[in-house]
Amino acid sequence: MAVVVCESAQRLFTEPFYARMITAAEEVLTGQGIPLTVMTATSATSTIATPQLVAGGVDGVLLIGARERHPLVVTLAASGVPVRSAGRAPDGIDLPYVDMDNADGARQAAEHLLLGGRRSIAAIAGPPGLPAARDRLEGFTRTLALAGMTGIPVAYGDFTHSSGVHAAQWLLRRMPHLDAVFAASDVMAAAAVQTLRRAGRRVPDDVAVIGFDDAPIARRTSPTLTTVRQPVEEFAALATRLLLMSMNSPESTRNNPVLPTELVVRESA
Template sequence: MTARPADATGRPTLEQVAEAAGVSRATVSRVINAVPTVDPRIRAAVERAIAEIGYVPNLAARSLVTRRTDSMALIVSEPPGHATVYKTPFLQRLFTDPYIGRVTAGAQEVLRPRNIHLVIIPADPPAHHMVLRYLRQGHVDGVLLISSHGADPLPQQLVDLGIPAVLSARPGRPVPLSYVDVDQQGGARLAAEHLVGSGRRRLATICGPQDMPAGQDRLAGFRSAVAAQLGVDVPAEQGDFTRSGGEAATHRLLDRHPEIDGLFAANDLMAEGAIRALQERGRRVPEDVGVVGFDDSSAAVESHPQLTTIRQPVEEMAGEMAQLLLARLREPDRTARSVIFNPTLVVRQSA
């Protein structure tokens, strides 16, 4: 039998796949749409036919039937008024922060086997209205949102628009969205216990921005643990989660407290900057000052010396975000929930 011709664009058609596989057009459609009741042998025959003739589904037509785009957005949001807080521009911070790469990798581990595309969207204040318009137009099925600031309006805007979304951390304001986080205060306590346990007594911290729940929790957890063990207050300088911010904050801290012998930085990038500042001041790490970071990112092993740090399993957390979003798409009335991961101490050379 002569195969039917391709369509006007020259692309293989659904009918050609059906003819090559010896099944009906409806059966091919069920295979493409991952209907679970298709016989495995028939599914295999259709998949072979698709591969042999090079058929590519028309996603636009398919989305009209399924009302799905098979795409999700990973949005990295910065709320209005924060550009002046950071010396480094938003897009530069976005693409140099190891955390973003780890979130992307973890989400892809879950989404890629399901043939779901992940679209990374920066959302600094000038782009917020464009991002909302893109989402309203239905380009994605849901959103994985990295939003760390309590003042960020985007989480509530997603709720108001009815767009399925999952947050990468505890929100700064109550919002009916699922989120995934690490026990931030517990991680900071591990850092304090390690520094005290290694004989450090004059402790200080470079904390994160205090309008961010993670910055607040890591500072509170470290201070409470040190107070419980040593009965002293902990001096703190605020950084911005960048290397340069950590370096500048450490210089300010040493100007006020040159006697410190143990330092907790609220992320690895700031810890790396802190080590640089200490070395510039002639302080040896770890002989004179022990340094502990937070994240266990690539910055921890690229630092000299390598960082002792608190590991948050970012890839696993991002995978859980993706699973929660998929569950929300399957069950639109599903109640929002939180999933909290446990941090662990990773001992290297800096403390």
């Protein structure tokens, strides 16, 4: 079996999310005596990975981070190789998946900010071509719209620290008196906290910050991050088990389970 991460090797080895996913998948496979191959495939490098995956080199593929217009995702969907996407597949791609309830997690974040009296709210979104990032932004903005807040400023990042810094700087220029920021990942949220403090803004007194993931960094940031917890290990283990089942009986596991998310309130909001 192969785990294919639709990112560069640098992202694979620097972001804890992928390590947590792969570790959980490996634990399931080890119990079955099945070896695991880990591959990366960006849009630019997908032609290197494709032949091994579709020519009988593996019996199943766990796909992580499938994005719109990614050549490998399109090829795998048409290949007949058993595939399970960890995360909802892009629109128009017919792949079974396991997903988190990203929209509901973002709803919880928005309601928490509203209940806290925050009214000048902005968002740092993830890559728009990634379904999870899009769902988080839509869940957040839809909840605010129901409360009468439309057209909130949105800066886009790629889940990295540097993109979170640039996004927070852009938001401060656009909205100097903002009092809350929702970031689509804890790494970007931690970067926003750092940027706000450098700009003389106190967190949470002046600006509340909420992240997403409940990654280890959420507990190390000062102040500790309020965030949306997603059950990463359960997510990866379930996707792996369903993939194993589909390798034995392709039509038995076309269900697409969605796992719940939960707001974890700490010091930053």
